[in-house]
Amino acid sequence: MSAKIIDGNALAREVRAEWKTRAERLIEQGVQPGLAVIIVGSNPASSIYVRSKAKACDETGIYSEIHDFPESASQDEVIQRIQELNRAPRIHGILVQLPLPNHFESRKVIEAITVEKDVDGFHLYNVGALVTGNTVFPPCTPFGVMKMLEKSGIAIEGRHAVVVGRSNIVGKPMALMLLEKGATITICTSKTHNLAEHTRRADILVVATGKPRMITADMVKPGATVIDVGINRMPDGKLTGDVDFESVKEKAGYLTPVPGGVGPMTITMLLCNTIAAAERTQARV
Numbered sequence: 059m060s061a062k063i064i065d066g067n068a069l070a071r072e073v074r075a076e077w078k079t080r081a082e083r084l085i086e087q088g089v090q091p092g093l094a095v096i097i098v099g100s101n102p103a104s105s106i107y108v109r110s111k112a113k114a115c116d117e118t119g120i121y122s123e124i125h126d127f128p129e130s131a132s133q134d135e136v137i138q139r140i141q142e143l144n145r146a147p148r149i150h151g152i153l154v155q156l157p158l159p160n161h162f163e164s165r166k167v168i169e170a171i172t173v174e175k176d177v178d179g180f181h182l183y184n185v186g187a188l189v190t191g192n193t194v195f196p197p198c199t200p201f202g203v204m205k206m207l208e209k210s211g212i213a214i215e216g217r218h219a220v221v222v223g224r225s226n227i228v229g230k231p232m233a234l235m236l237l238e239k240g241a242t243i244t245i246c247t248s249k250t251h252n253l254a255e256h257t258r259r260a261d262i263l264v265v266a267t268g269k270p271r272m273i274t275a276d277m278v279k280p281g282a283t284v285i286d287v288g289i290n291r292m293p294d295g296k297l298t299g300d301v302d303f304e305s306v307k308e309k310a311g312y313l314t315p316v317p318g319g320v321g322p323m324t325i326t327m328l329l330c331n332t333i334a335a336a337e338r339t340q341a342r343v
């Protein structure tokens with residue numbers, strides 16, 4: 059059996075088109091959704107992500123501005139800018155590109171963002187909201203995975219979902235979102251014994267470890283849905299996921315590729331969260 063490949067680029071185009079209509083409706087009412095992205099230092103990968111976010115905003119009718127700070131910038135300086143953006147009526151979403159330089163306490167910087175503009179969903183209030191099933195801004199990567207499952211018609215309720223990885227930005231919120239939709243959850247980490255025993259029980263397997271091709275066909279249940287969040291740059295310059303695509307595609311029922319899988323959905327969900335933030339502001343007027 060050969061897996062159905064979930065095309066993240068095509069799904070991202072479809073979701074963006076739906077949300078572009080919502081952005082246009084807001085613009086007609088005199089409110090253009092606005093996103094501010096803060097970047098500190100010159101991490102090349104971060105610069106690429108920030109540029110692609112700005113381009114995606116442009117294509118979806120969202121106003122965006124980039125606040126670029128040198129590596130030497132102080133935490134207070136960055137927090138002061140966030141406070142200004144918290145008050146700026148043109149801005150509905152604020153995102154701080156991570157990682158921040160070592161002299162920053164990321165938690166303090168994120169907590170400076172007002173909850174209503176925390177479109178990355180990393181503020182502790184938003185994390186708590188997610189835990190209690192009152193999500194305000196779902197974190198973009200797991201939100202993108204949920205959208206992929208929904209759009210591909212993959213049932214979640216009553217299924218066994220195994221999430222490999224427990225980071226605050228992917229693994230943990232992913233598990234919570236699947237739990238909220240009625241899945242039975244297993245979370246695996248680098249400390250898990252006999253990983254394959256767990257992954258082989260997954261109807262839905264989400265992998266976010268940053269370990270290239272670590273999930274092989276023998277670790278997958280026949281017909282399972284396998285979502286590969288990993289993005290790894292290999293020595294030859296090519297990108298690969300955490301799943302061994304070639305072998306797993308012969309065993310899984312559904313599989314996401316890398317690149318062209320979860321990645322395009324992550325940026326898309328940031329756009330959705332920004333438009334939703336503007337809609338909420340408008341509803342309060």
Ligand code: NDP
Pocket residue numbers: 199222223224225226227228229246247248249250253266267268269272287288289290320321322324
């Ligand atoms: P982190 O490094 O923060 O977390 C990795 C997690 O994987 C940890 O919880 C770690 O366990 C676990 N892990 C590592 N090795 C193993 C192993 N051998 N077996 C089981 N678990 C293991 O990474 P992120 O969550 O930030 O990112 C994961 C991957 O997803 C990366 O490749 C990243 O580039 C990619 N990514 C992709 C995005 C997208 O848009 N597609 C967005 C964000 C990330 P422990 O906690 O025990 O150390």
